[in-house]
Amino acid sequence: xxxxxxxxxxxxxxxxxxxxxxxPALHQQVKGKPLVYLDNAATTQKPRAVIDAxxxxxxxxxxxxxxxVHMLSQRATxxxxxxxxxxxxxxxxxDSREIVFTRGTTESINLxxxxxxxxxxxxGDEILITAMEHHSNIVPWQLLAERTGAVLKVAxxxxxxxxxxxxxxxxxxxxxxxxxxxxxxxxxxxVNPIAEIVHIAHAHGVPVLVDGAQxxxxxxxxxxxxxxxxxxxxGHKVYAGTGIGALWGKxxxxxxxxxxxxxxxxxxxxxxxxxxxxxxxxxxxxxxPNIAGAIGLAAALKYVDAVGLExxxxxxHRLLEExxxxxxxxxxxxxxGQARRRSGALSFVMDGIHxxxxxxxxxxxxxxxRAGHHCAQPVMLRYNISATVRASFGLYNTSDEIAAxxxxxxxxxxxxx
Amino acid sequence: MSELRDLYQEVILDHNRRPRNCYAxxxxxxxxxxxxxxxxxxxxxxxxxxDGIIEEVSFQGHGCAICxxxxxxMTESVKGKTVEEAMHLxxxxxxxxxxxxxxxxxxxxxxxxxxxxxxxxVRVKCATLAWHTLKAAVEGEQAASTE
Numbered sequence: 001x002x003x004x005x006x007x008x009x010x011x012x013x014x015x016x017x018x019x020x021x022x023x024p025a026l027h028q029q030v031k032g033k034p035l036v037y038l039d040n041a042a043t044t045q046k047p048r049a050v051i052d053a054x055x056x057x058x059x060x061x062x063x064x065x066x067x068x069v070h071m072l073s074q075r076a077t078x079x080x081x082x083x084x085x086x087x088x089x090x091x092x093x094x095d096s097r098e099i100v101f102t103r104g105t106t107e108s109i110n111l112x113x114x115x116x117x118x119x120x121x122x123x124g125d126e127i128l129i130t131a132m133e134h135h136s137n138i139v140p141w142q143l144l145a146e147r148t149g150a151v152l153k154v155a156x157x158x159x160x161x162x163x164x165x166x167x168x169x170x171x172x173x174x175x176x177x178x179x180x181x182x183x184x185x186x187x188x189x190x191v192n193p194i195a196e197i198v199h200i201a202h203a204h205g206v207p208v209l210v211d212g213a214q215x216x217x218x219x220x221x222x223x224x225x226x227x228x229x230x231x232x233x234x235g236h237k238v239y240a241g242t243g244i245g246a247l248w249g250k251x252x253x254x255x256x257x258x259x260x261x262x263x264x265x266x267x268x269x270x271x272x273x274x275x276x277x278x279x280x281x282x283x284x285x286x287x288x289p290n291i292a293g294a295i296g297l298a299a300a301l302k303y304v305d306a307v308g309l310e311x312x313x314x315x316x317h318r319l320l321e322e323x324x325x326x327x328x329x330x331x332x333x334x335x336x337g338q339a340r341r342r343s344g345a346l347s348f349v350m351d352g353i354h355x356x357x358x359x360x361x362x363x364x365x366x367x368x369x370r371a372g373h374h375c376a377q378p379v380m381l382r383y384n385i386s387a388t389v390r391a392s393f394g395l396y397n398t399s400d401e402i403a404a405x406x407x408x409x410x411x412x413x414x415x416x417x
Numbered sequence: 418m419s420e421l422r423d424l425y426q427e428v429i430l431d432h433n434r435r436p437r438n439c440y441a442x443x444x445x446x447x448x449x450x451x452x453x454x455x456x457x458x459x460x461x462x463x464x465x466x467x468d469g470i471i472e473e474v475s476f477q478g479h480g481c482a483i484c485x486x487x488x489x490x491m492t493e494s495v496k497g498k499t500v501e502e503a504m505h506l507x508x509x510x511x512x513x514x515x516x517x518x519x520x521x522x523x524x525x526x527x528x529x530x531x532x533x534x535x536x537x538x539v540r541v542k543c544a545t546l547a548w549h550t551l552k553a554a555v556e557g558e559q560a561a562s563t564e
Contacts, residue, residue, distance in 0.1 A: 031420075353482070354480065354481035354482060354484075354485075355481075356456055356458075356480075356481035356483075356540070356543065357425075357481045357482045357483070360424070360537060360540060361421060361425075364420060364421055371456075372455070372456050372457065373456075373457050377457070380457070386456075386457040386458070386459075386479060387456060387457050411421075415421055415422075415425050415430075416425075416430065416482070
């Protein structure tokens with residue numbers, strides 16, 4: 001089941017031509033123009049290594065996991081559990097049993113809310129999030145607070161789009177049961193100092209869940225270094241398929257957590273009187289899992305590691321700086337979010353022109369960006385806007401593509417002149 | 418560029434720059450709020466209907482050029498019409514945007530400038546938000562959504 005990472009390790013320099021050749025979807029025309037895909041924060045394109053790994057499973061090893069005595073089931077089970085080991089290795093975790101496969105970041109957060117935080121909450125207890133969260137790190141906590149009588153508190157951000165750590169510290173209190181915070185903001189690109197935040201929260205005895213959806217594709221993420229209690233991410237943002245993601249949780253926490261959903265594959269024994277649940281991680285993986293998805297995720301992480309996260313980070317950092325400078329040279333452009341540490345995404349508005357109109361005109365130039373509230377309406381409200389244009393980068397983007405974006409923005413100005 | 422000009426026609430750009438009837442009506446007897454949850458566009462429609470005739474109509478809100486121009490042109494085209502005529506116009510407008518065969522004998526007039534939106538399915542909701550909200554106001558609903 002070994003998948004061949006096509007791009008060879010390249011040290012700190014990324015072989016862009018070679019990397020781009022690995023992604024079939026990049027080589028197409030949109031409305032008669034070469035596709036310029038700058039919507040990577042929404043989802044990424046998939047490398048051949050991922051597509052092949054998923055195909056190979058369906059062509060050769062397709063069977064259910066953990067239950068068959070036959071060869072195909074054994075192969076599927078080995079591939080699925082090897083995928084878990086690959087995720088563990090990528091995250092610098094100690095134990096594969098700390099990796100729970102989920103549908104993605106959203107389900108990972110819901111799982112922690114339901115199975116870890118829920119049972120610990122009494123009316124009046126507090127859940128702390130921040131003002132830069134995605135809806136997926138707001139709504140599960142609102143639902144939980146409604147159900148339990150707990151109170152949702154929100155740590156503020158400053159005008160640059162950075163978390164105000166003193167305020168965060170002040171909001172962590174005796175009744176805080178969890179801090180759930182985003183690693184990299186999808187709407188602003190802000191990179192939060194997670195290790196420092198965890199240090200502050202732990203000083204108050206508060207466990208920390210990190211939403212890593214926008215961090216994992218762009219930087220080396222190490223559970224030991226971050227020190228957090230849970231880390232959630234989605235496969236499709238890091239070049240794998242949709243519908244697969246994972247939750248990393250400290251083994252001690254996972255062991256004390258109640259099941260999330262009931263069903264097959266999460267039990268040791270069932271009678272009508274009593275069910276004994278399986279150990280983590282299987283306790284939290286009810287039903288037949290997304291086997292092909294997990295295999296694709298492992299292939300994606302191996303691919304990213306083969307290209308080298310250091311090289312990817314450096315390349316994307318250059319792109320972001322270049323794009324920031326170039327976009328600001330277009331008259332009437334204003335950046336939203338100017339944190340000192342940013343990654344992945346550039347959010348901006350144009351004077352008197354709605355982001356949707358910008359998005360539509362860019363599309364006619366073959367340039368794919370996101371225009372809207374990015375599932376972060378409270379962030380938009382914070383800046384008193386309803387939407388932004390967001391260009392977000394992946395490891396395969398080029399300087400020429402930034403030039404195409406800028407040409408498109410000039411075209412927008414022509415149309416609205 | 419020509420394809421873009423089909424969408425962003427001069428009339429649309431003009432109504433986006435200088436939207437007509439864009440204010441809060443003094444004494445409306447119907448209002449409704451429209452919201453497109455996908456993009457966050459909002460529009461509020463104010464109506465004064467007397468004896469089944471739309472005597473006055475205005476709007477406020479924020480949205481993209483298509484949404485703003487459509488709101489503006491909608492107010493121009495329904496003012497002075499009966500509620501029934503206005504709803505009939507909405508049907509014709511909707512048919513034009515969704516590619517369903519046009520109704521016979523319906524004069525869309527200036528609203529024809531939105532024909533290009535048909536080529537941009539995700540933008541159809543921008544063009545129809547004000548109309549959905551008008552319908553909600555006419556029917557006595559407080560709110561309309563394009564969902």
